[in-house]
Amino acid sequence: MIYVKIVFGSSENMKEVSSSSVHLVVMSPPYYNAPFDFPNLFSSYDEFLELLRKVGREVYRVLQPGRYACYVTQDVRIEGKLYPIIADLIRIRSTRLVSSTRRRSSGGSPRAHKDI
Numbered sequence: 001m002i003y004v005k006i007v008f009g010s011s012e013n014m015k016e017v018s019s020s021s022v023h024l025v026v027m028s029p030p031y032y033n034a035p036f037d038f039p040n041l042f043s044s045y046d047e048f049l050e051l052l053r054k055v056g057r058e059v060y061r062v063l064q065p066g067r068y069a070c071y072v073t074q075d076v077r078i079e080g081k082l083y084p085i086i087a088d089l090i091r092i093r094s095t096r097l098v099s100s101t102r103r104r105s106s107g108g109s110p111r112a113h114k115d116i
């Protein structure tokens with residue numbers, strides 16, 4: 001039997017989920033203030049990136065060591081200006097990605113890393 005629990009809340013704080021208990025995270029965060037998504041949801045691009053930072057830390061907390069988080073996202077252009085969401089997301093989480101890749105390429109298995 002599969003048990004499904006739906007929680008309504010912000011992924012910034014997933015207090016209902018124990019640390020190191022999740023095998024896979026798949027998420028589709030807002031595309032900043034894209035007209036096709038949620039225009040004017042954020043007051044600034046920095047505010048949007050701060051949300052990605054907070055959610056990223058929380059996702060890292062709930063994931064079991066060595067497990068993966070998949071982000072469904074893309075860069076967006078709003079009123080002619082390009083917002084490089086993918087590059088910024090990689091930069092925000094890069095310490096962990098680089099660390100994990102290095103461990104794997106050196107023959108070791110991915111382990112928990114210090115949070116950023």
Ligand SMILES: C[S@@+](CC[C@H](N)C(=O)[O-])C[C@H]1O[C@@H](n2cnc3c(N)ncnc32)[C@H](O)[C@@H]1O
Pocket residue numbers: 009010011012028029030031037051
């Ligand atoms: C690009 S849409 C993804 C929609 C989803 N893939 C679907 O098919 O319904 C972004 C979603 O992020 C949700 N969202 C925005 N801020 C959030 C937050 N702090 N925590 C969790 N979800 C959030 C929005 O409500 C919206 O449903």
